[in-house]
Amino acid sequence: MFSFEPTEEQKMLVETIHRYSAGDLRSSAHAAEEEGQFTTEVINKGWELGYLQASIPEDLGGFGERSLLTGVLVAEELAWGDLAGALNVQAPGLFVIPIYLGGTESQKVEHIPQVIEEDWKTYTSALIEPSFDFDPLDLRTSAVETDGYYVLNGDKTYVPFADRAEGMVVYAKLNDQTQGFILPKGTQGLHVGERVKLMGINGFPLYSVNLNQVRVPAEMRIGGWSGHGFSAILDSSRVAMAAMAVGLSRAAFEYSRDYAREREVFGVKVAQKQAIAFMLAEMATEIEAIRLLVWEAAWMIDNSKENASKQAYLALSGATDLAMMVTDRAVQILGGYGYIREYPVELWMRNGRGIAMLSGLVLV
Amino acid sequence: MIDFETPKPIVMMNNALETVAVNMMRPVSRQFDENEHEIPWDYINFMHMAMVQTGAGSLAPKKKPEQDGEEVEKRPPIGYQRLACMLEMLSWGDVGLYLCTPGGGLGAAAVEAAGTQEQKEKFLARFSGKNPTFGAMAMTEPQAGSDTSAIRATAVLDPVTNEWVINGEKIFVTAGHKSLIDSDGFVVVWASIDPSAGRAGMRGFVVEAGTPGVSVTKLEQKMGIRASDTVSIVLQDARVPFENMLGSTEIVKKETARGFKKAMATFDATRPLVAATAVGVARAALEFLKEKLEQNGIKIRYGLPHQKLTSIERDYIDMEVMLRSAWLLVLKAVWMADNRIPNSKEASMSKVRAGDIVTRITQQAVEMMGPLGYSREFLLEKWFRDAKIADIYEGTGQINRLIVARQILGYTGKELR
Numbered sequence: 115m116f117s118f119e120p121t122e123e124q125k126m127l128v129e130t131i132h133r134y135s136a137g138d139l140r141s142s143a144h145a146a147e148e149e150g151q152f153t154t155e156v157i158n159k160g161w162e163l164g165y166l167q168a169s170i171p172e173d174l175g176g177f178g179e180r181s182l183l184t185g186v187l188v189a190e191e192l193a194w195g196d197l198a199g200a201l202n203v204q205a206p207g208l209f210v211i212p213i214y215l216g217g218t219e220s221q222k223v224e225h226i227p228q229v230i231e232e233d234w235k236t237y238t239s240a241l242i243e244p245s246f247d248f249d250p251l252d253l254r255t256s257a258v259e260t261d262g263y264y265v266l267n268g269d270k271t272y273v274p275f276a277d278r279a280e281g282m283v284v285y286a287k288l289n290d291q292t293q294g295f296i297l298p299k300g301t302q303g304l305h306v307g308e309r310v311k312l313m314g315i316n317g318f319p320l321y322s323v324n325l326n327q328v329r330v331p332a333e334m335r336i337g338g339w340s341g342h343g344f345s346a347i348l349d350s351s352r353v354a355m356a357a358m359a360v361g362l363s364r365a366a367f368e369y370s371r372d373y374a375r376e377r378e379v380f381g382v383k384v385a386q387k388q389a390i391a392f393m394l395a396e397m398a399t400e401i402e403a404i405r406l407l408v409w410e411a412a413w414m415i416d417n418s419k420e421n422a423s424k425q426a427y428l429a430l431s432g433a434t435d436l437a438m439m440v441t442d443r444a445v446q447i448l449g450g451y452g453y454i455r456e457y458p459v460e461l462w463m464r465n466g467r468g469i470a471m472l473s474g475l476v477l478v
Numbered sequence: 479m480i481d482f483e484t485p486k487p488i489v490m491m492n493n494a495l496e497t498v499a500v501n502m503m504r505p506v507s508r509q510f511d512e513n514e515h516e517i518p519w520d521y522i523n524f525m526h527m528a529m530v531q532t533g534a535g536s537l538a539p540k541k542k543p544e545q546d547g548e549e550v551e552k553r554p555p556i557g558y559q560r561l562a563c564m565l566e567m568l569s570w571g572d573v574g575l576y577l578c579t580p581g582g583g584l585g586a587a588a589v590e591a592a593g594t595q596e597q598k599e600k601f602l603a604r605f606s607g608k609n610p611t612f613g614a615m616a617m618t619e620p621q622a623g624s625d626t627s628a629i630r631a632t633a634v635l636d637p638v639t640n641e642w643v644i645n646g647e648k649i650f651v652t653a654g655h656k657s658l659i660d661s662d663g664f665v666v667v668w669a670s671i672d673p674s675a676g677r678a679g680m681r682g683f684v685v686e687a688g689t690p691g692v693s694v695t696k697l698e699q700k701m702g703i704r705a706s707d708t709v710s711i712v713l714q715d716a717r718v719p720f721e722n723m724l725g726s727t728e729i730v731k732k733e734t735a736r737g738f739k740k741a742m743a744t745f746d747a748t749r750p751l752v753a754a755t756a757v758g759v760a761r762a763a764l765e766f767l768k769e770k771l772e773q774n775g776i777k778i779r780y781g782l783p784h785q786k787l788t789s790i791e792r793d794y795i796d797m798e799v800m801l802r803s804a805w806l807l808v809l810k811a812v813w814m815a816d817n818r819i820p821n822s823k824e825a826s827m828s829k830v831r832a833g834d835i836v837t838r839i840t841q842q843a844v845e846m847m848g849p850l851g852y853s854r855e856f857l858l859e860k861w862f863r864d865a866k867i868a869d870i871y872e873g874t875g876q877i878n879r880l881i882v883a884r885q886i887l888g889y890t891g892k893e894l895r
Binding site for chain 1 (some may be wrong): 479480481482483484485524554556560599678780781783784785786788796798802803804806807814824827829830831862876879880882883886887888889893894895
């Protein structure tokens with residue numbers, strides 16, 4: 115049966131997240147962007163809503179069952195509040211989810227409960243690399259097997275909380291495959307570089323990281339000697355970021371719509387001018403359409419449908435264009451005010467351009 | 479629960495219709511495109527037989543019989559979802575031929591939306607009769623397209639004979655010839671019973687084949703959908719019985735805009751269905767493109783970052799995103815219709831998007847195929863021509879943007895012109 119109605123539980127979860135987003139995230143977003151971070155208090159409040167715990171089973175410290183469909187509903191609502199804020203709250207998932215998806219049983223027991231049973235802590239992953247054609251399936255960071263160890267070399271960038279993370283999953287190319295390795299805090303050879311400054315999401319601390327002859331024991335390779343599949347992680351990262359793009363776009367659309375209804379021009383409201391009204395109509399239509407694409411991809415992954423990975427890729431592709439189009443138009447609709455940092459739309463546009471390169475910074 | 483599983487009855491129907499499209503439509507597409515005023519009777523007779531047997535057909539799904547005032551319905555309703563899938567598949571075959579499918583079309587849809595129970599019984603029975611029969615809607619006039627308040631056709635009551643006397647000229651009537659001349663069908667003509675009342679005075683009148691004073695004056699020559707007949711109709715003192723005015727027969731007051739609103743309600747239901755036909759045409763073009771690329775050794779490498787994709791791959795992926803998301807929007811709009819959730823916004827959104835993407839996809843596909851795309855050896859150039867009307871009829875893309883805008887801004891027609 116076709117249906118577009120979330121379950122009651124999903125609706126309640128989204129409502130709870132929405133209150134957090136509308137209250138805590140929205141009120142702290144501007145300061146976080148200017149100052150470079152959110153308070154742990156605000157982040158923890160979002161963490162306590164339990165979205166990640168709800169997707170991990172009880173025997174690992176959670177209380178639920180993994181569902182990407184629920185995950186994308188949550189991701190959209192958090193990003194609607196603030197993209198950087200959302201990425202902060204969800205950062206521990208970068209460490210937990212790959213281990214949950216690909217780890218051995220003992221790896222799951224050893225690493226997951228300590229993260230999700232406590233307050234929000236800095237756990238992270240390092241995937242993105244500083245090249246213009248970065249490709250998660252063709253990494254430059256290498257892993258070579260030597261005497262029962264894996265030796266990692268390479269440069270990573272956009273690594274959340276690298277300077278203080280308790281644990282980090284690092285991805286490297288091993289035998290032409292992308293594989294994840296679990297690195298504890300203080301690992302030899304892992305050098306945390308400068309904080310990277312980006313066009314947007316300044317409230318999300320990111321760092322460059324250099325790996326120089328980092329020796330990783332076999333039991334710290336996700337999946338141990340046999341390793342793990344990367345496609346489930348990649349699929350998750352794509353639908354997660356795509357959902358966030360939808361949330362971000364929705365925020366920009368709603369704000370510019372409300373502005374246009376108030377602002378007066380030539381004796382009428384700006385929204386009464388067809389040029390603006392049509393822009394808004396197209397923004398709204400595109401958001402609806404791409405959201406459905408994201409939902410379908412998430413549903414296909416949850417139900418192990420053929421071509422699910424392709425749909426996730428298409429969803430992110432569509433969401434990337436969506437975010438750029440909508441956030442750009444939101445600035446345009448606000449005119450001069452749209453360009454001023456005191457108003458949120460220019461931040462949303464700076465964040466909107468990021469969707470294309472931030473995939474890998476969140477998992478659901 | 480959010481669910482994208484295609485219901486089994488629809489899967490089965492799609493398989494059957496795909497066979498129809500491949501065997502009965504595609505082989506004759508070129509013939510009926512080049513001979514615009516020939517009528518595809520083989521297809522028509524086949525579809526009539528098939529539809530009378532299965533009960534499918536009009537643009538409004540049959541409602542389940544009521545029991546004790548409550549609909550006896552164990553499974554969720556999927557009538558409009560079925561129709562959307564059916565129209566998508568048939569249009570994937572040939573949208574011009576699809577428009578020749580017998581059945582009530584927009585005419586029956588208007589009767590369904592605005593007619594009384596007696597009128598529905600009286601006028602709709604003919605579509606499941608022995609012969610393929612057609613229905614049509616006549617609204618547009620030479621000076622009135624998007625601006626329906628500019629309609630000048632009038633209907634004056636003759637109290638002596640209790641007949642409506644209709645005068646006016648209608649243009650761009652899809653299947654008008656088939657409805658009035660090639661079958662015992664009807665055209666629903668929108669005319670005013672009180673010109674001073676503007677839209678509130680508009681009513682739909684069932685004008686049956688054979689009505690004196692009604693003449694089909696022109697068969698248009700079109701860019702695309704050439705298998706479908708598009709005609710002008712002149713009504714000169716055409717007389718129809720009083721009961722042929724759609725809606726309650728006692729209300730002849732100008733204050734009630736109900737008649738016109740009901741016509742507009744028709745569009746909430748048919749708009750996503752027209753969007754579905756556009757998606758079908760777009761899908762045909764995209765699949766053709768993929769096939770030809772593969773024949774030339776080009777495969778789309780999904781999963782790569784954009785920087786590593788060729789231009790062709792990049793364009794194709796964008797087109798695939800457009801197509802799939804447009805279809806999902808149609809699906810949501812018809813799902814809402816089936817579940818009685820008000821869907822004006824989604825209906826118009828689906829039309830905006832589908833009209834847009836079928837234009838862009840077919841235009842891009844022709845360009846990408848170079849000399850082959852432009853050649854009449856392949857159907858792609860025909861689909862480009864067939865596509866354009868989707869953004870024009872049943873509410874232009876601009877009018878539908880206006881409707882969406884009013885919905886999202888909370889504006890009336892006066893507040894946002």
